[in-house]
Every structure is written in C-alpha cells, then in structure tokens.
Amino acid sequence: MVENMTRPKPQKSDLAKLLNQTEAQVAFNKPWELRIFSLAVAASEAGLFEWSAIQEALTDAIRQSEDAGVDTSKSSPGYYTHLMTALEVVLVRSGLLEAEGIDARARDILSHPPHKNHVAKYEPITVDQGAR
Amino acid sequence: MSKVNLSHTPHTDEEIAARVKALEAVLIEKGLMSEAGVNRFAEIYENEVGPQLGSKVVAEAWINPEFKARLLDNATDACRELGIGGLQGEHMIALENTKDVHNVVVCSLCSCYPWPVLGLPPNWYKSMAYRARITREPRACLKEDFGLELPDSVEIRVWDSNSELRYWMLPRRPDGTDGMNKEELAALVTRDSLIGTGLAKTPPA
Numbered sequence: 312m313v314e315n316m317t318r319p320k321p322q323k324s325d326l327a328k329l330l331n332q333t334e335a336q337v338a339f340n341k342p343w344e345l346r347i348f349s350l351a352v353a354a355s356e357a358g359l360f361e362w363s364a365i366q367e368a369l370t371d372a373i374r375q376s377e378d379a380g381v382d383t384s385k386s387s388p389g390y391y392t393h394l395m396t397a398l399e400v401v402l403v404r405s406g407l408l409e410a411e412g413i414d415a416r417a418r419d420i421l422s423h424p425p426h427k428n429h430v431a432k433y434e435p436i437t438v439d440q441g442a443r
Numbered sequence: 444m445s446k447v448n449l450s451h452t453p454h455t456d457e458e459i460a461a462r463v464k465a466l467e468a469v470l471i472e473k474g475l476m477s478e479a480g481v482n483r484f485a486e487i488y489e490n491e492v493g494p495q496l497g498s499k500v501v502a503e504a505w506i507n508p509e510f511k512a513r514l515l516d517n518a519t520d521a522c523r524e525l526g527i528g529g530l531q532g533e534h535m536i537a538l539e540n541t542k543d544v545h546n547v548v549v550c551s552l553c554s555c556y557p558w559p560v561l562g563l564p565p566n567w568y569k570s571m572a573y574r575a576r577i578t579r580e581p582r583a584c585l586k587e588d589f590g591l592e593l594p595d596s597v598e599i600r601v602w603d604s605n606s607e608l609r610y611w612m613l614p615r616r617p618d619g620t621d622g623m624n625k626e627e628l629a630a631l632v633t634r635d636s637l638i639g640t641g642l643a644k645t646p647p648a
Contacts, residue, residue: 326572326588335570338563339489343460347601348563349485350467352530354587356484357476362530366606370552390554392459398466407475408466416465421458 342393351398360401368397488563497560497611498529498632500537502625505616514613515539532559534570538602539613540639545593547639548602548610549577554611557609568638577601577640588633589640595616600638603640614643 329335339345355362372393402408453546470476500522504511535557538546550556551574556564567573574636576584581599585591586646593599602610614636620628623646635641 320556324572324576324588325582326567326570326576329529329567331571335567336565338565340566341456341460343456343463345485346467346481347463349481350463350470352484352488353476353480356530357480359470359475363606366553366555369554373553390566395459395463395466399554402470407473408469412469413462413465415457416469417462420461420464420468423452423540442516 321374341391347395349390351394354398354402357409360405362419364401365394365397368400369393372396372400471537488558492529492558493562493635494637495629495630496562497557497634498629499625499644500525500527500560501613501632501637502629504613505620505628506625511613518611527559527637529559531555532557534607535560535609535611537611537613538600538639540615540642542597542615544598544600545585545639546600546602546610547577547581548604548612549574550604551578552605552645554609555604555606555609557604557611560611561634565634585640589635591641612639617645619646619648 328410334340335355339348351365352362373390376389376393399410399413400410403410467478467481471478500514503525504514510521510524513524514537518535519528519532521537522532522535540546550568554564554569556568571583576588578601581601582593583591585599598609606608616628617631620631627646631644631646633641633644636643
C-alpha cells in the first residue's frame with residue numbers, strides 16, 4: 312500500500328487530455344466555424360485567390376499564435392479564428408477588401424442583434440374572426 | 444509579401460460570429476461570390492464528405508487486389524474510379540499499414556488533410572499537442588494517447604502532409620473477416636485507422 316501511495320501516477324500528456332474532450336473529436340463546434348470555412352472555400356472556388364495563399368497565411372497565423380505561447384492541453388480554440396484572419400489577410404493583400412470596412416460592418420451587425428426588435432408576444436398578432 | 448495590419452481583433456464568440464457575417468456580406472455585396480456558393484460548401488462539408496468515403500475505398504482495396512495495387516500506386520486516380528475526389532484531394536498518397544510497418548500522418552504546420560476521403564479533420568488533429576507529440580515520439584504518443592500499442596518490432600513512420608500532398612492510410616484487414624462483403628468491411632474502417640492513430644475494428648466473434 313505504501314508503495315502505491317508513493318509511486319507517482321503516470322502523467323497524462325496534454326494530447327491524452329485533449330482526446331478525452333468531445334469537442335476535440337469533431338471538426339466544428341460552432342456554426343460560425345463551419346461558415347468561415349465554407350466562406351473561404353467558396354471564395355477560393357469563385358477564383359478570388361488560390362487555396363495555397365490561405366494555407367500560407369493560416370500557417371503564419373498559427374505560428375505567430377503558438378510562438379506567443381498557448382495552452383496545448385486545450386482543443387485549439389483559435390483554429391477557425393486563425394482561418395478568419397488568414398482569409399482577411401489574403402483578401403486585403405489582393406485589394407479585394409479594406410479591413411476598416413469589415414470592422415464597421417461587424418460593429419453594425421453587433422449593434423443590431425437579430426432579435427432585438429422581435430420581442431416575445433403572448434397574444435396573436437393578427438386575428439381573422441371569420442363569418443359568424 | 445506586404446505586411447497587413449488588421450485593425451481589429453475580435454475576442455468574444457459573438458464578435459467573431461459578427462465578423463464572419465460581415466465578411467460574407469461584404470464579399471456578396473461586391474458581387475465577388477454568392478450566398479448560394481457558401482451554402483453549398485457548408486452543406487458538403489457538414490454532411491456529405493467524411494471518413495465513410497475513405498472506408499468505402501479501403502473495403503474495395505481489401506477485396507480487390509488489382510484495385511489495391513492501383514490505390515497504392517496513385518490514390519487520387521484510384522479514388523476517382525469510385526467517384527471520390529475533389530478539393531484537397533488533388534494529390535493523395537495512400538500508404539499500406541502492415542504487420543511490420545505502421546504509418547501515421549500529421550500536418551506539422553497546420554491542418555492539411557485529404558478532405559475527399561476523410562472530410563474535415565477533428566480538432567485534435569489541428570492541435571499543437573498532436574502535431575508536436577506524434578512528430579517527436581510517435582511510439583509513446585500512439586500508445587499513451589491513442590491506446591494503440593504496437594509490438595517493438597513494428598517500424599513506425601510519420602508522414603507530413605502539406606498543401607500539395609496529402610497522405611492517408613490503408614489499414615490492415617483484420618483477421619476473421621473472410622467472406623464479409625464490402626459494406627460489412629467498410630463498417631470496420633475507422634477515421635483513426637485512416638489517419639494511422641488507430642487500427643480497423645475487429646469483427647465481433
């Protein structure tokens with residue numbers, strides 16, 4: 312018993328911890344992740360840029376973030392954020408987009424949440440009484 | 444290459460989602476692409492492509508030695524025979540896992556993956572933890588992280604996929620599968636066995 316208590320437990324690696332998380336076993340966790348990915352593929356297929364340009368910018372974004380230090384036991388939460396950065400970088404570089412325009416548009420979307428003016432109503436909004 | 448400064452870095456999930464919407468809206472308004480185009484790819488990558496396609500290819504190779512030879516010679520062309528191909532599958536190499544050599548794939552820099560046969564990679568495949576450990580100590584990684592203990596006599600080879608060239612594995616056909624049909628065999632092929640971090644399932648006795 313004493314031996315068991317003193318023997319250090321084998322340390323689980325960061326990867327082993329990660330593999331136990333459900334979210335690590337899927338490709339997308341949030342709707343916007345699938346959307347940014349599909350947007351990048353569609354833009355490439357529409358001929359706006361070569362996919363390799365995205366890959367290069369993505370690799371740069373990942374490297375910068377990892378050089379800055381990340382918690383490797385977490386499921387790379389920034390992956391699709393990096394992809395978004397990569398897409399923006401490629402589009403701005405090729406002159407198809409101004410970063411400021413996106414900033415303004417994103418602020419606009421944030422200040423008008425879709426349901427802000429659509430409050431819950433507990434009565435019918437239209438009634439056609441019919442002929443009685 | 445010119446340095447691009449993005450003036451705003453979104454942080455919360457809500458901010459990121461709004462920025463994705465903004466990007467899409469601006470590209471569509473400029474007439475550079477259509478919403479239908481984005482919807483089509485979202486549908487394909489959410490529902491249509493996945494490891495079930497790679498499993499079909501493997502089952503065919505297990506049953507048909509001539510197809511297997513063609514697959515190992517040129518995976519892209521062999522997959523096309525089965526109607527499987529597309530983006531990020533332009534140049535694929537399938538490697539055979541045997542009792543002597545076990546192959547496993549990583550993309551050491553980002554997330555390169557053969558979409559037509561495997562769909563989109565799981566999050567762990569893209570993690571720094573996987574990319575670092577499978578590269579540095581594959582035997583320990585397979586054993587401790589994936590629970591795949593290979594005999595010491597087995598050579599382990601780690602392959603690095605990139606944007607031009609994507610690897611995936613032809614797992615060993617499990618024992619006790621003689622006489623099984625293609626559908627039954629395909630059901631034994633797992634995503635991890637195609638990556639090389641696992642083996643094909645053995646059929647229930």
